Amino acid sequence: xxxxDYYEIIGVTKDAxxxxxxxxxxxxxxxxxxxxxxxxxxxxxxxELGEAYEVLKDPEKRAAxxxxxxNWKAGQDFNPPPNWDAGFEFNGGGxxxxxxxxxxxxxxxxxxxDFGSAGRGGQHHRAYNARGEDHHAKVMIDxxxxxxxxxxxxxxxxxELDNTGHVINKQRTLNVKIPKGVKQGQRIRLSGQGSAGMGxxxxxxxxxxxxxxxxxxxxxxxxxxxxxxxLSPWEAALGATVKVPTPGGTVDLKIAQxxxxxxxxxxxxxxxxxxxxxxxxxxxxxxxxxxxNDKAQALYKEMQQELSYNPRSALGV
Amino acid sequence: xxxxxxxxxxxxxxQTELSLNDLCCACSRSAEWIIELVEEGALEPxxxxxxxxxxxxxxxxxxxxxxxxxxxxxxxxxxxxxxGIALALNLLEEIETLDERLRRYELTDED
Numbered sequence: 001x002x003x004x005d006y007y008e009i010i011g012v013t014k015d016a017x018x019x020x021x022x023x024x025x026x027x028x029x030x031x032x033x034x035x036x037x038x039x040x041x042x043x044x045x046x047x048e049l050g051e052a053y054e055v056l057k058d059p060e061k062r063a064a065x066x067x068x069x070x071n072w073k074a075g076q077d078f079n080p081p082p083n084w085d086a087g088f089e090f091n092g093g094g095x096x097x098x099x100x101x102x103x104x105x106x107x108x109x110x111x112x113x114d115f116g117s118a119g120r121g122g123q124h125h126r127a128y129n130a131r132g133e134d135h136h137a138k139v140m141i142d143x144x145x146x147x148x149x150x151x152x153x154x155x156x157x158x159x160e161l162d163n164t165g166h167v168i169n170k171q172r173t174l175n176v177k178i179p180k181g182v183k184q185g186q187r188i189r190l191s192g193q194g195s196a197g198m199g200x201x202x203x204x205x206x207x208x209x210x211x212x213x214x215x216x217x218x219x220x221x222x223x224x225x226x227x228x229x230x231l232s233p234w235e236a237a238l239g240a241t242v243k244v245p246t247p248g249g250t251v252d253l254k255i256a257q258x259x260x261x262x263x264x265x266x267x268x269x270x271x272x273x274x275x276x277x278x279x280x281x282x283x284x285x286x287x288x289x290x291x292x293n294d295k296a297q298a299l300y301k302e303m304q305q306e307l308s309y310n311p312r313s314a315l316g317v
Numbered sequence: 318x319x320x321x322x323x324x325x326x327x328x329x330x331x332q333t334e335l336s337l338n339d340l341c342c343a344c345s346r347s348a349e350w351i352i353e354l355v356e357e358g359a360l361e362p363x364x365x366x367x368x369x370x371x372x373x374x375x376x377x378x379x380x381x382x383x384x385x386x387x388x389x390x391x392x393x394x395x396x397x398x399x400x401g402i403a404l405a406l407n408l409l410e411e412i413e414t415l416d417e418r419l420r421r422y423e424l425t426d427e428d
Contacts, residue, residue, distance in 0.1 A: 029395055035387045036409065046394075134342045136386070151323050177325045187379060188326040207343060207382075208326065221417065274330075 004106045006052035006065065014066070018057070025053040051103050061111065068110070132195035132204035139188075139208045141178055143215050143225065146272045147247045149180035154208070158195065174206075181274035182210045183222055218247060223278025225271045230287045231255060246270050246280050253282065261286040329379035334363060337375050343382055344389040348372070354388055359403035 007014050012024050029050075030036065034043040055061045103111075139152055154176055157169045174193065182188075187207050194204025212220055219226040229244060239257035243250050248270060263284045271278025291297045303309075327333065335343075340351050340360075352372060354360045362375040377385075387409070388402045397405060 026395075033391070033394055035390055036405075050394075131342060133345060136343075175321075175323045177323050179325075179328050182328060183330075185383065187329040187382065189329055190324055190326040193324065204342060206326075221420070 009052040130198035334376040
């Protein structure tokens with residue numbers, strides 16, 4: 001387990017005041033909030049921030065952490081010394097965290113792991129009936145799955161109370177059909193697959209949010225799919241029929257004579273199939289054969305001599 | 318346990334409509350909270366006949382669910398108030414639209 005430098009995470013020095021910590025945290029929280037930030041690791045950073053703030057905003061926890069942290073650097077292998085928290089009052093509770101039991105091992109080894117339930121229960125159980133809670137989970141699919149439909153096995157962890165009132169993470173696996181034609185960000189609702197209801201009330205629902213795993217060739221926007229298509233100079237110049245991969249299978253595409261690079265060609269209804277199917281867009285990209293042998297060089301030289309072509313004529317030079 | 322059963326859910330597409338209660342449950346929030354979002358203009362029920370002024374008959378698009386969930390997280394994590402949430406949701410949507418346009422411009426040349 002790695003030691004975490006909570007001061008470094010929030011970006012303050014060890015002698016920062018509580019006001020400074022609060023201000024620095026709020027600024028970064030707005031920056032890295034997963035709903036706001038476009039950065040790839042925003043969610044991770046946001047959780048880390050929340051954890052750091054959970055400790056540093058509380059003078060008791062901060063003092064205990066300071067005492068522990070003096071000789072440690074971020075990333076160092078860490079095990080808490082025995083009785084490290086003796087004499088501090090937070091032991092065994094007092095957590096105010098959000099509804100994720102998503103703190104790091106480092107945090108849990110210091111401050112325990114039972115608190116997740118307190119936050120969770122406290123916030124949600126002011127519900128107006130005893131219907132089970134809805135659950136939300138992300139499901140990653142490939143673009144091909146949106147064309148063909150697929151089934152996905154999803155493992156969910158849901159915190160539940162055991163007989164002694166402690167929270168345990170229960171795992172269950174569901175096999176779910178992903179229908180053909182789903183879009184990024186769309187949801188699938190599975191009725192009754194959320195938490196069990198209380199007192200005979202119905203169970204909650206499970207919502208799955210569809211996300212595409214990034215593809216090395218295709219980009220998806222709504223139901224439309226985009227591909228950069230490399231062409232040789234002679235294919236682009238003379239025109240050709242070339243093979244184009246699509247998630248639905250390879251198709252033949254006719255390239256007109258004198259097709260420039262960056263031309264967008266549309267293959268109607270070859271995008272993600274739906275009631276109104278998406279389109280498949282090809283952006284041409286002219287690639288240059290390398291002049292790395294005598295023959296290639298001779299050919300380029302011949303073109304230079306035979307074609308009076310100035311690519312910069314529009315620039316007036 | 319149910320290894321061999323393949324569950325088939327409902328795809329919440331553009332045609333799907335959700336009730337006020339659906340949104341409440343999906344966000345673990347009260348009906349009053351959703352109504353407040355509607356009053357703030359952060360959510361809009363689908364236009365219906367004038368008789369459907371009753372909140373219990375409101376219908377929402379699947380996109381409203383996404384907005385309501387975002388609102389819930391913004392309030393929980395950043396302690397933003399309702400007016401701030403409504404503003405943030407609009408700005409986020411605008412950024413998304415602009416991003417899409419930018420990508421389209423980067424892709425297209427003359428056509």
